[in-house]
Amino acid sequence: MKATTAQYDHYWDKGWVVVEGVFARDEAEAVATLAEQVSMRELTPDANSGAADRSADGAMAPRKIASPFYKDRRFRAMVLDERMTSLIESLLGVEPLVVTDQLFMKPPRFGTAKPYHQDNFYFECDPADHVVTAWIALDDVDESNGCLRYIDGSHKGPILHHEPIPGEPYNLAPDPALVDTSRESLAIVGKGGVVLHHSKTLHTSYRNESDRCCRGYATHWASADVTSTNSTIADAYYRRADYALR
Numbered sequence: 001m002k003a004t005t006a007q008y009d010h011y012w013d014k015g016w017v018v019v020e021g022v023f024a025r026d027e028a029e030a031v032a033t034l035a036e037q038v039s040m041r042e043l044t045p046d047a048n049s050g051a052a053d054r055s056a057d058g059a060m061a062p063r064k065i066a067s068p069f070y071k072d073r074r075f076r077a078m079v080l081d082e083r084m085t086s087l088i089e090s091l092l093g094v095e096p097l098v099v100t101d102q103l104f105m106k107p108p109r110f111g112t113a114k115p116y117h118q119d120n121f122y123f124e125c126d127p128a129d130h131v132v133t134a135w136i137a138l139d140d141v142d143e144s145n146g147c148l149r150y151i152d153g154s155h156k157g158p159i160l161h162h163e164p165i166p167g168e169p170y171n172l173a174p175d176p177a178l179v180d181t182s183r184e185s186l187a188i189v190g191k192g193g194v195v196l197h198h199s200k201t202l203h204t205s206y207r208n209e210s211d212r213c214c215r216g217y218a219t220h221w222a223s224a225d226v227t228s229t230n231s232t233i234a235d236a237y238y239r240r241a242d243y244a245l246r
Contacts, residue, residue: 001083002090011091015155015201016148016187022083023136023192031078032138032215035103038072039065063110065103068217069237075101079219080244084134084194088221091196092130096221097238099123099131106146106205106214113206115173116151119220120199121162122172123232128155130223131199137189138215145210148187148195148203151180155198174202 001022003011011017042065068075078084079098088096125131141147160174179202187195197203208214227233237243 001087003087008091011196011198014150014152014185016150016185016195016197016203017091018187018189018193018195019087020190020193022087022194023078023081025191027078028136028138028192031074031136031217032213034072034074035065035068035105035138035215035217038068039103039105063105065105067101068103069098069101069219070242075103075217078136078217084136084219087194088132088134088196092132092221092223094130094223094225096132097224097236098243099220099222099232099236099238101217101219101237104214104216104218106208106216108145108208108211108213110208112168113146114204115165115171116176116179116202116204117162117171117173118154118159118200118202119197121159123199123220124229125199125222125226125232126228127226128159128199130226132221133197133199134219134221135195135197136217136219137191137193137195138217139213140189140191141214141216142188143186145212145214146205146208147189147214148197148205150185150187150197151202152183152185154180154183154202155200157200159200160202 007017007019069079085096119133120128160178162172162174165171165173189195
């Protein structure tokens with residue numbers, strides 16, 4: 001699968017793009033079911049870890065699975081599927097390699113908003129144009145259940161300084177005064193679709209206020225020429241001997 005001309009132009013103009021139907025709905029459901037099983041095994045009562053969310057009445061539910069790529073071959077098979085890799089390559093113009101990943105569970109009426117941030121504040125990668133996040137929708141995702149939101153064109157600006165959110169040490173965000181929400185767009189996507197964004201694009205997602213799940217598989221990619229001033233590239237999955245093991 002390759003990006004259309006319109007999708008390519010949208011990505012480089014806005015800093016993000018939705019591509020529907022990359023995976024079939026039943027493929028997405030199978031991985032979502034697997035994610036539920038893995039997340040329940042890993043559930044911890046430590047809400048400050050960022051791995052779990054609390055509801056208003058104090059109940060807990062899984063929030064995030066770290067590094068699912070190496071936890072089950074079925075995760076690897078989805079990430080390394082040719083439909084996915086060829087789509088990303090058609091946007092970047094170079095071969096994409098998996099750096100890291102997370103699965104976000106976002107159960108109904110749980111958790112808090114993820115503040116606006118830029119991935120490359122964390123990654124510290126160069127060239128930033130060769131670093132992309134591909135977020136696979138494991139559910140139908142819209143405004144009510146907490147879709148991704150983007151600041152159009154923010155990838156053309158600088159990396160902003162991020163500070164920890166009070167009470168949420170795992171969340172870093174820039175000064176809200178620097179985020180031009182008048183340019184905010186919503187990335188509504190169907191189950192099995194993929195939302196892709198540039199490493200410098202400001203993005204956020206709100207709390208899931210619906211009765212539906214909002215499960216998403218975030219995969220982060222870079223080309224072989226990318227370097228980082230921290231350990232992002234040194235620790236990248238593609239540098240492991242078992243990278244392509246399925």
